[in-house]
Amino acid sequence: MDITTFNPPVRTLMGPGPSDVYPRILEAMSRPTIGHLDPLFVGLMEEMKALLQYAFQTESALTMPVSAPGSAGMETCFVNLVEPGDKVIVCQNGVFGGRMKENVERCGGIPVMVEDEWGKAVDPQKLEDALKANSDAKIVAFVQAETSTGAQSDVKRLVELSHQYDCLTIVDAVTSLGGTPIKVDEWQIDAIYSGTQKCLSCTPGISPVSFNERTQEKIRDRKTKVQSWFLDLNLVMGYWGSGAKRAYHHTAPVNALYALHEALLILKEEGLENAWKRHQDNHLALRAGLEAMGLTFIVAENDRLPQLNAVSVPDGVDDAEVRSRLLNQYNLEIGAGLGVLAGKVWRIGLMGHASRAENILLCISALEAVLSDMGAPINTGVAVSAMHKALSR
Numbered sequence: 099m100d101i102t103t104f105n106p107p108v109r110t111l112m113g114p115g116p117s118d119v120y121p122r123i124l125e126a127m128s129r130p131t132i133g134h135l136d137p138l139f140v141g142l143m144e145e146m147k148a149l150l151q152y153a154f155q156t157e158s159a160l161t162m163p164v165s166a167p168g169s170a171g172m173e174t175c176f177v178n179l180v181e182p183g184d185k186v187i188v189c190q191n192g193v194f195g196g197r198m199k200e201n202v203e204r205c206g207g208i209p210v211m212v213e214d215e216w217g218k219a220v221d222p223q224k225l226e227d228a229l230k231a232n233s234d235a236k237i238v239a240f241v242q243a244e245t246s247t248g249a250q251s252d253v254k255r256l257v258e259l260s261h262q263y264d265c266l267t268i269v270d271a272v273t274s275l276g277g278t279p280i281k282v283d284e285w286q287i288d289a290i291y292s293g294t295q296k297c298l299s300c301t302p303g304i305s306p307v308s309f310n311e312r313t314q315e316k317i318r319d320r321k322t323k324v325q326s327w328f329l330d331l332n333l334v335m336g337y338w339g340s341g342a343k344r345a346y347h348h349t350a351p352v353n354a355l356y357a358l359h360e361a362l363l364i365l366k367e368e369g370l371e372n373a374w375k376r377h378q379d380n381h382l383a384l385r386a387g388l389e390a391m392g393l394t395f396i397v398a399e400n401d402r403l404p405q406l407n408a409v410s411v412p413d414g415v416d417d418a419e420v421r422s423r424l425l426n427q428y429n430l431e432i433g434a435g436l437g438v439l440a441g442k443v444w445r446i447g448l449m450g451h452a453s454r455a456e457n458i459l460l461c462i463s464a465l466e467a468v469l470s471d472m473g474a475p476i477n478t479g480v481a482v483s484a485m486h487k488a489l490s491r
């Protein structure tokens with residue numbers, strides 16, 4: 099085997115994540131590594147907390163980056179909040195709700211599933227029925243932005259309902275943070291986790307999380323030890339909690355945290371509201387182009403995520419062939435369908451830095467070229483102008 103330096107091509111990343119990384123972030127990552135207990139690094143982490151609090155719209159002191167990808171943020175919420183025998187209502191409308199169920203089971207909890215069709219938002223009525231039927235439930239968990247389908251659920255409403263029935267809430271905001279509104283304090287979300295590689299447009303591998311006072315109390319009052327040493331927040335609070343001395347817990351991924359600091363700074367410079375609006379405007383432009391071509395969205399208009407656009411693969415078209423041509427001829431990555439949607443949909447991401455006009459133009463024109471070359475039944479010659487018209491609105 100002749101092994102040399104790995105030199106990846108420059109791709110345009112318009113799948114379900116990772117998304118295009120801001121050049122400023124890659125540059126930040128290449129700065130000199132310093133010790134994770136170096137006073138300068140501790141200062142950086144103080145800023146990180148403030149930046150994460152801004153992104154999540156919370157004042158909670160337990161707002162921090164977990165040193166592992168979004169899945170570890172999910173696990174942090176479940177292993178700390180679920181004790182053996184606890185009943186947890188999990189709303190599932192795609193892939194990630196299924197992983198929440200796995201997490202509950204592995205913590206010794208009892209999952210109660212509230213299922214909605216893939217491509218639909220979580221139905222608040224079904225949640226309320228489950229809350230009524232399970233008065234001993236302690237936690238409700240659901241995904242705000244289901245990346246597997248492109249559907250978004252009404253967090254504010256679902257949290258309100260859960261609190262009416264005395265349940266704490268765990269919210270998956272991996273794909274929503276930085277792309278669609280999240281207001282942790284205003285909506286009274288109890289525990290939330292996200293990821294770096296979706297709408298923050300940072301490199302993958304870190305998971306921002308935030309826990310409010312009620313959840314911190316529950317964690318302190320646990321009867322059993324958290325079964326994960328690494329993710330046990332009782333230990334991490336020693337490093338991160340207010341007034342805590344910076345004791346060694348694990349070696350922080352120093353350069354990855356430079357990257358996240360830069361990503362959050364970019365978000366703050368743009369402003370949350372502006373970022374949310376940019377995602378929405380660009381979604382409408384992509385949509386105009388795709389619909390002009392004759393492609394159709396699988397999610398109802400009011401429940402669509404601007405940052406994840408799931409469209410049906412036209413009849414008779416080989417889904418994998420299209421994606422491989424886009425990748426090989428245009429260096430453009432779009433996502434395949436997952437689970438029950440495998441082979442049936444494409445998932446086009448407009449996340450973070452990937453949500454910009456030139457990407458939409460590339461996606462629309464490359465998709466049209468590939469589909470028409472393959473003899474797919476689409477309208478040609480109209481999509482790009484429909485997109486431009488929507489952009490100039």
Ligand SMILES: *Cc1c(COP(=O)(O)O)cnc(C)c1O
Nearest residue numbers: 167168169194243245272273293
């Ligand atoms: C991507 C994603 C995850 C998992 O994040 P990883 O960083 O891949 O571990 C969890 N939930 C949702 C909704 C996601 O989109």
